[in-house]
Amino acid sequence: MKRLRLASSGSIRQRLILQLLVLVAVLSWVLYLSIRTVAGSAVETTQDAILGSATIAIAEELRGGVDGVAIDIPYTAFSMLGATGEDRVFYRILVDGATVTGYEDLPLADQPLGGLSPFFYTREYQSDTVRIAAVERSVIVGSRPVRVEVIVAQTRSAQDAIVAQMANRAATLGLGFFAIAALLSLLTARSVLQPVNNLAEAVGRRGPQDLRPVEWPVPSELAPLVAALNQFIARLSGALIRTETFIAEAAHHIRTPLATLRAQAEIALRQSQDEAARAAIRGMIRSVDDSARSVGQLLDHAAVVYRTDQRTDEEIDLAALTRDMVAVFGPAAELRDIGFELSLPDEPVTMTADRLLLESAIRNLLDNAVKYSALEGLISVSLEVEGDQARLTVCDSGRGLSGAKSATLTGRFRRGENVSDVIGSGLGLTIVREVVAAHGGDFRLTEREGGGACANLSLPLG
Ligand SMILES: Nc1ncnc2c1ncn2[C@@H]1O[C@H](COP(=O)(O)OP(=O)(O)O)[C@@H](O)[C@H]1O
Ligand SMILES: [Mg+2]
Known part of the structure; x- marks a missing residue:
């Protein structure tokens, strides 16, 4: 059977897969970013809590006396911080705005502090980024209250390491998600197109004379196509039936009168004595034969054309x-x-x-x-x-x-x-x-x- 070469307007499958893959890639990227952000801020919150507790612990150890503030730095505070990695720790304690111990250049907060609830800020210090917690309290010296500020800073390499590790995990997760979703999108594309393929196969498998309507179950989206196809098949089979009837009728209605005509001409030939009339009748019989032959072949040809479709x-x-x-x-x-x-x-x-x-x-x-x-x-x-x-x-x-x-x-x-x-x-x-x-x-x-x-x-x- 000859197959028509149809102009193709691209593949639905490819288009579907491409769109799904783009969607999946965007989703994977968003997943990666959000995990990274959430994990990063969770780590920071945890680290801040530790830094804040250490700062408060130091502040709480400050004692007022008659002639000054007694500072007894509790080493548990630093061991708390030391537990979080190899970070360096700096501190600075100010009494009434003057540094009494620690690093004098450790940056101060740029807004008023809120007592013992720590204020956190991030600054560059000694060519490193540090996270700083600052608290203040007042201590009675003599009979006068003095304001004491405690500032503790810590580099963030441990936190950065944790965040980097989490980002790696997030990337792996994103890639894994991408792989699984890509696989699913391939399966989806296939399952979406399956009914179309099934229909095409069912129609293609039919013999040329099979003009029954297509009753293959199809999804509702394909129903209009199948309905149109069935209408077309019905019209085609109607036309074929009419052709067949026409060929049979024509054969009958042309051949029979021609045969009768020929028989009558032969009788006339036998009965006629006049030579001229006989010659005319003979000519007539030859023409009738010619016509019968031509008609026969025309009908034969029509029948052959019809039958090659309906073998x-x-x-x-x-x-x-x-x-x-x-x-x-x-x-x-x-x-x-x-x-x-x-x-x-x-x-x-x-x-x-x-x-x-x-x-x-x-x-x-x-x-x-x-x-x-x-x-x-x-x-x-x-x-x-x-x-x-x-x-x-x-x-x-x-x-x-x-x-x-x-x-x-x-x-x-x-x-x-x-x-x-x-x-x-x-x-x-x-x-x-x-x-x-x-x-x-x-x-x-x-x-x-x-x-x-x-x-x-x-x-x-x-
Ligand atoms: N056996 C043959 N010998 C010579 N010529 C032939 C032969 N068969 C076919 N032909 C040539 O092929 C032409 C077409 O043949 P065909 O289609 O059968 O038509 P028709 O026989 O009605 O003329 C003939 O007209 C003739 O010229
Ligand atoms: Mg011939």
């Missing part, structure tokens, strides 16, 4: 079929003293084909051979099997093709230039060509060496 294939023995068809032509050939030389294989040559179509093709080949043969000619018909091909050759020793090409002569209504004296419609070889093409075979008409023509027909077996 009914069966097991056929090509050898027996050839023998039968040659027998049919026996009487017509005998009238002109033409003989048949038949060479068939001994065993049956079986193939799957449409019997009526093959009969029509062979009939037309034999008809030509008889028609274009000289009186007392010999027609040799041979059938051979070569590999998976059956080769039928019909050779006559008639007038030959006088240079005409096989491809030209098989055209519709095409006749040779050397056959104007013989009745014909130019459809015989068209029928042969169409039948052979429908069966995937090959046909060629060639000049025969020593005069005459050979029709070579090959059909695939099986």
Whole structure:
């Protein structure tokens, strides 16, 4: 069967997969970013809590006295901080705005402090980024309250390491999510397109004569397509039924009156004594024969065209079929003293084909051979099997093709230039060509060496 090459507007599958992959990539990226941000701020909050507690612990150890503030730095505060890694820790304690111990250049908070609840800020210090917690409290010195500020700073390499590690995990997670989602999107694309593929396959698998409506279950989105397809099939099968009826009716309504006309002309011929009238009647009978022949071939051609679409294939023995068809032509050939030389294989040559179509093709080949043969000619018909091909050759020793090409002569209504004296419609070889093409075979008409023509027909077996 010929397949139409349709212009493709791209693949739905590719488009679907591409869109899903872009979506998945964006989602993976968002997932990565949010995990990183959330994890980063969680770590910072934890670290701040430790730094804040250490700062408060130091502040709480400050004691007021009669002549000053007693500072006793609790080492537990630093061990608390030391537990969090290899970070460096700095501190600065100010009494009434003057640094009394610690690093004098440790940056101060740029806003008023809120007592013992620590204020946190991040600064550059000693070419490192430090996180700083600052608290203040007042201590009684003598009978006067003094303001004491405690500032503790810590570098953040431990926190950065943790955040980096979490970012790695987040990236792995994002990639994993991407991989799984990409796989799922492939599966989704496939499952979305599955019904379309199933439908295409179900329709494609049908034989050409299967014109039942498509009843394959399809998703609701495809229902309009299937409905349109079914309407189309219904119209096509209606048209085919009308064609078939027309061919049958036409055959009946044209052939029958022609036969009646011919019979009546023959009776008139027998009854008439007048020579001129007899000649006229003979002319009439010839015209009726011509017409009957042309009509016959036209209808034959119509039937062949119809049947190539609506084939009914069966097991056929090509050898027996050839023998039968040659027998049919026996009487017509005998009238002109033409003989048949038949060479068939001994065993049956079986193939799957449409019997009526093959009969029509062979009939037309034999008809030509008889028609274009000289009186007392010999027609040799041979059938051979070569590999998976059956080769039928019909050779006559008639007038030959006088240079005409096989491809030209098989055209519709095409006749040779050397056959104007013989009745014909130019459809015989068209029928042969169409039948052979429908069966995937090959046909060629060639000049025969020593005069005459050979029709070579090959059909695939099986
Ligand atoms: N056996 C043959 N010998 C010579 N010419 C042939 C033969 N078969 C076919 N042809 C040529 O091919 C033409 C087309 O054949 P066909 O289609 O059967 O039409 P028709 O026989 O009605 O003329 C013929 O008109 C004739 O010129
Ligand atoms: Mg013919």
